[in-house]
Structures are given as C-alpha cells and as structure tokens.
Amino acid sequence: MTMEEIIGLVGGLDGVLTLRPGPGDGTPELAWGDTFFYYSPDGVVPTTTQPFATIVTKNYPDDEASRLDRPGVFRVNVSAGKEEFVRWTGHAPREPAAADADPAAADTVIAHPVYGTLGWLAVVNPGPRTEAATRELLGTAYRLARARHERRAGVPDS
Template sequence: MTVDEIISFVADLGGVLAVRPAPGDGSPEISWGDTFFYYAPDGAVPTTGQPFATVVTKNYPGDEASGLDRPGAFRVNVAAGKEAFIRWTGHAPREPATTLVDPSTVDTVIAHPVYGTVGWLAVVNPGPRSAGTTRDLLRAAHQLARARHERR
C-alpha cells in the first residue's frame, strides 16, 4: 500500500476529513507531509478529540523507534479500539507486552511505539501481509470515531 492508496481508502469511508499539513498553512513544520484523519462530516476539524488514524512519514522527537528516516518509510497509526488492540498484540493497552516486536518491522501490525499504552496500533509500510488487516483496522477506527461523533 502506498500513502496515496491509504488516503484514498480512508477518504472513501465517508464523513472523513483528511488534514495534510503543508508549508504556508500555519501548521507546525514537523507535521508537513503527514496526514491526519478525523470523522468530520461537516468538513471542519473537531475542536475536541484526536484523529482516528494518521500516516506519518518521518520520525518525531521521542518517536524514532520505527526508523521512519529510511527512504520510503512511513507508518499508519490507528485507534481501532481495545478489542482490536488485544487481538493483535495479545495484551490490553496498559499491560506489558509478553512478546516484543521491533517497531521498525515492516508489513506487521504492532502496538504503536509511543501510543500503544492508550490502544493505538501501527503498521510500518503495509504490504502483502498486512494490507487487508490495515484496511480492516482503519474501518474499525472510522466506525468508532463515527459512533463517538453521533453520541455528542
């Protein structure tokens, strides 16, 4: 999967606002080139809450373990919910991992190296092994975000 394929897939889920920070739009330079997905059927960035998924194309301070400074590397980050987190990691978000996975491993669903403790999953460069799962996780995160929006 490419970054553009992921953005297109998520945008097609409906009610999605894909924010792509770029030079000149007032966003912090560190975020330029990344994509943040919100459930926002009105087209406005929600004033509360976080994106339900992101695609990052570089290391952030304190988040270098995935090695996104490699050519062509990117990571899909997904808030797919506690059940999905447990299914893919074998433990609850706040519990210690029983198996450690190198966060730079490509094409593998892992606990997010920084936000895993709050239930985020991640995939570096989704490929043949993880593309279908990545789509499933993105759908689940979208459904959870939509449900939160509808409760408000």
C-alpha cells in the same frame, strides 16, 4: 499499500476530513508531509478529539524507534479500539507485552511504539501480509470515530 492508496481509501469514507499539512497552511513544520484522518461530517477540524488514524513519514521527538527516517518508509497509526488492540497484540493496552515487537519492522501490526498504552496500533509500510488487516483496522477505527461523534451529537442509535 502505498500512502496514496490509504489516503484514497480512508478519505473516501463518508464524513472523513483528511488533513495533509504543508508549507503555508499555518501548521507546524514537523507535521508537513503527514496525513491525519478525522470523522468530521461538517468538514471542520475537531478541537475536542484526536484523529482516528494518521500516516507519518518521519521520526517525531521521542518516537524514533520505527526509524521513519529511512527512504520510502511511512507508518500508519490506527485507533481501532481495545478489542482490536488485544486481538493483534495479545494484551490490553496498559499491560506489558509478552515479547518486544520491532517497531521498525515493515508489514507487521504492532502496538504503537509511543501510544500503544492508549490502544493505538501501527503498521510500518503495510504490504502483502498486512494489507487486509490494515484496511480492516482503518474501517474499524472509522466506525468507532463515527459512533463517538454521533453519540456526542445526540444522534440516536440506528
């Protein structure tokens, strides 16, 4: 999967606000080139919630293990909930992993190297092995974010 395919997939979901920071928009330079997905049907950046998924194209401070400084490398980060986290990693977010996963390995679903303890999953350069899983995880993260938004807004369950 390419970044553009992922952006098209997630950005096409109802109520998704896609932020793509760049020069001149007031965002920190560190975020330029990355993509952030929020559930925000009013199109306003939420101030009380994190994005439900991101695409990062570079190393961040204290997050160099994925080696995103390599040409053409990006990482999809997904908050798909505890159940999916356990399904993919074999352990709860705050529990230690049985074996260390290589955070730089491409086309592999792993606990996020920094935010795994918060239940985030990550995939470096999703490819043939993880395309279906990445799509599924993004869909799950979207549904969870939408449900959270509706619960906070007092929308009755459907």
